[in-house]
């Protein structure tokens with residue numbers, strides 16, 4: 001594989017398993033040095049051991065101080081990051097909002113929502129010092145469509161889409177790109193075995209995590225920004241096409257709609 005990312009440092013959250021593990025491997029194969037961050041510290045260390053180089057950090061991405069400290073260590077020990085893959089996340093599978101207890105709500109929000117904010121906030125000044133960089137956050141198909149089995153997960157993934165799309169324009173002058181990957185169902189530990197069996201019996205295609213890793217590699221090497229790449233089994237990643245919203249219309253002095261004007265400026269009708 002080519003060395004497109006030689007001398008680049010990539011910090012990956014949720015690196016110990018699934019999409020984070022596959023992406024750490026993919027970016028390392030392209031020459032990047034990986035800073036693997038996970039609250040499964042042993043798992044993060046195993047990833048770095050298997051890659052043969054890099055830095056493993058045991059950190060809870062829902063803890064602002066821990067995230068800031070992880071980025072500070074990455075900068076001090078590896079010089080980066082040039083790439084921040086903000087990927088750690090969980091699902092809770094609570095479809096009935098009236099059955100949602102506060103602890104479960106906080107448990108998901110602090111990593112799926114807060115973790116992306118803390119990660120981006122820590123990445124930006126460090127990337128500026130490097131002269132630029134690439135932020136990719138893992139949203140989900142559930143960040144673009146309703147997902148009734150887990151509405152809090154769905155809401156958090158929509159947040160990630162809104163956050164990253166809103167950051168992209170202000171980060172562009174700093175030469176920092178900001179994008180999301182939006183995977184459909186991917187074969188990782190976030191999906192329980194019963195669901196995997198059900199999907200297999202139904203003949204529903206489930207993606208290998210490597211497919212998301214390839215999309216992340218594409219996002220950090222093509223220079224696009226403000227995009228949300230939908231990843232579905234058997235397809236190339238595709239940027240989601242957001243529709244424009246209708247613009248406002250001025251309202252006349254008496255609360256009436258202003259006249260519709262003809263092309264020459266005269267009032268119509």
Ligand SMILES: NC(=O)c1ccc[n+]([C@@H]2O[C@H](COP(=O)([O-])OP(=O)(O)OC[C@H]3O[C@@H](n4cnc5c(N)ncnc54)[C@H](O)[C@@H]3O)[C@@H](O)[C@H]2O)c1
Pocket residue numbers: 013014015016017018019020037038039040043059060061062087088089090091111138139140141182183184185186187188189190191
């Ligand atoms: N697998 C899918 O079908 C799918 C689809 C769309 C989006 N996603 C998203 O992909 C991301 C990665 O999930 P995955 O599918 O690879 O699952 P996974 O369970 O295999 O990996 C998640 C990793 O995140 C780590 N993690 C969880 N909470 C953490 C915390 N607070 N601090 C630090 N590390 C933490 C876990 O230890 C684990 O290593 C998640 O954001 C998930 O929502 C997954």
